[in-house]
Amino acid sequence: MSTTEIHPNVNRVIFTETQIKEKVAELAQQITRDYKDSKNLVLIGILKGSFVFMSDLVRGIHLPNTNVSLEFMSISSYGAETSSSGIIRIIMDLRTSIEGKDVLIIEDIIDSGLTLKHLIELLQSRKPKSLESAILLRKKEGLKTEVPVKYIGFDIPMVFIIGYGLDFAENYRELPYLGELKEECYKK
Ligand code: XMP
Ligand code: MG
Known part of the structure; x- marks a missing residue:
């Protein structure tokens, strides 16, 4: 990627398309290995942030003996702010029952961990x-609660x-790509 393609509000690229692709492929392989004996696997994408990650991840998962289904939930925590409000609202819930199924939550990012813990x-x-x-x-430095996460892409600094x-x-x-937003764009 040439520097001219980087958005002017991006301070620096943290992970390139290639780095993300390799990491997501690794995660998909782990998931494939871990769920090979599963009968029903429901992947729940948390909208909207996970939609790109989810679409790349699912295409790397190969489970021919499993019923793999995709569901989405929409949760609001931040609005236009950049730090956790602690208020979590379910905007859109699941449409099907997950009882008795293997469930994997797919989320873009955890900061305090409060959103994921609640979910x-x-x-x-x-x-x-x-x-x-x-x-x-x-x-990692943002975590305010213990929340178990089985599959992690990257640990990142507090930007x-x-x-x-x-x-x-x-x-x-x-x-x-994953980029760091310039501070002047959110700190007035
Ligand atoms: P908590 O603090 O509950 O926050 O773990 C998780 C939610 O906060 C949002 N979030 C971010 N969104 N860039 C974003 O686009 C960030 O650096 C960032 N940090 C937190 C995100 O919606 C996540 O679900
Ligand atoms: Mg957001």
């Missing part, structure tokens, strides 16, 4: 056979990330 508690109450999560990015599905105030999701 795990909610889904656990619906009695899945198993419940794990695959997270592309984790801000605001955009691209590859991640937004700031609904923009930049289309960028093919």
Whole structure:
């Protein structure tokens, strides 16, 4: 990628398309290995941030003996802010039962971990056979709660990330790389 293609509001590219592709392929291989004996695997993408990650990840998963289905949930936590409000709202819920099924949550990023923790508690109450999560990015220094994550893409520093599905105030999701948003774009 030439520097001229980088969005002017991106301070630096944190992970290139190639780096992301390799990591997502690795995660997909692990998932393929771990769920080879599963009867029913439900992948739950958390909208909107996970949509690019999810679409790349599922195409790397090969489970010919498993019923693999995709579901989506929409959860709001941030609005246009860049730090956790602690308020989590379900905008769109699942349309099917996950009882007795292996469930894998697909999420773009965890910061405090509060959103994921809340989601795990909610889904656990619906009695899945198993419940794990695959997270592309984790801000380790941001964690405020213990939250178990089986599949992690990258640990990242405490900067605001955009691209590859991640937004700031609904923009930049289309960028093919993961970039650091320039501070002047969100700190007034
Ligand atoms: P918590 O703090 O609950 O936050 O783990 C998770 C949610 O916060 C959003 N988030 C970000 N979104 N770039 C984004 O585009 C970031 O750097 C970032 N940090 C947190 C995200 O929606 C996630 O679901
Ligand atoms: Mg967002």
